[in-house]
Amino acid sequence: MEEENLNDSTEAELALRANRAKIRYVNTYRLESRKKFRDCLVRDKAQAILMNKLQQAKYDGISSPSLCASVSEEILKAVKELDFDRYKYVVSVLIVEKAGQAMNVASRWVWDAQRDSWVSAKFESETFIALALIMACYYD
Amino acid sequence: QPSFVVDEVSSIIKEAIESAMGGNAYQHSKVNQWTTSVVEQTLSQLTKLGKPFKYIVTCVIMQKNGAGLHTASSCFWDNSSDGACTVRWENKTMYCIVSAFGLAI
Numbered sequence: 158m159e160e161e162n163l164n165d166s167t168e169a170e171l172a173l174r175a176n177r178a179k180i181r182y183v184n185t186y187r188l189e190s191r192k193k194f195r196d197c198l199v200r201d202k203a204q205a206i207l208m209n210k211l212q213q214a215k216y217d218g219i220s221s222p223s224l225c226a227s228v229s230e231e232i233l234k235a236v237k238e239l240d241f242d243r244y245k246y247v248v249s250v251l252i253v254e255k256a257g258q259a260m261n262v263a264s265r266w267v268w269d270a271q272r273d274s275w276v277s278a279k280f281e282s283e284t285f286i287a288l289a290l291i292m293a294c295y296y297d
Numbered sequence: 298q299p300s301f302v303v304d305e306v307s308s309i310i311k312e313a314i315e316s317a318m319g320g321n322a323y324q325h326s327k328v329n330q331w332t333t334s335v336v337e338q339t340l341s342q343l344t345k346l347g348k349p350f351k352y353i354v355t356c357v358i359m360q361k362n363g364a365g366l367h368t369a370s371s372c373f374w375d376n377s378s379d380g381a382c383t384v385r386w387e388n389k390t391m392y393c394i395v396s397a398f399g400l401a402i
Contacts, residue, residue: 225368225369230371251357264336
């Protein structure tokens, strides 16, 4: 019984190691992306998505969280469809109810200034303000 | 293969918020300074960790007024090496939400 258990555990360990083994890629010697990130395209797309989805919406404590999440997923999907080469994306969407309060949003990053960039899009309606931040980081 | 350690990052963020805004009440004139200092302190501590990561830190400070605030983020990255951490903090007069994203190089 003990021998069997030992065999099982070593087999499991080998399988785990194989899964974790780093995949090695052949060098491409390419330091830049083939299709670079274009701010203007992404900004227009993001603005259009915000307009489409949020024009009819009114701020509502119950439906807004899911609306926020779905907008962020749609923007991510659209940016992926634009198919820029070798980029990782982070999309952040904020929806704030308008109630006469003040709000401040600040962002800083540590990244490659020549290859990474960001885009922001804003949408305002009577009851709320929506802000979308899209950050693209080069990854090879 | 380095990975993003959420607990470490969240404690760094909490420290930065406490030191920048600890016992203060919301003051319109100081908010800019607070957001800048929270974000800069978080970033400098994160880079001191010395890991091969690119970091993005976003801070939202909002006055308490009964208004609602929702944030959502979706990311396209490598799940095994990249991660995100969000910290919510509040006091009697304001809310502060800090999100830190780490992407492996």
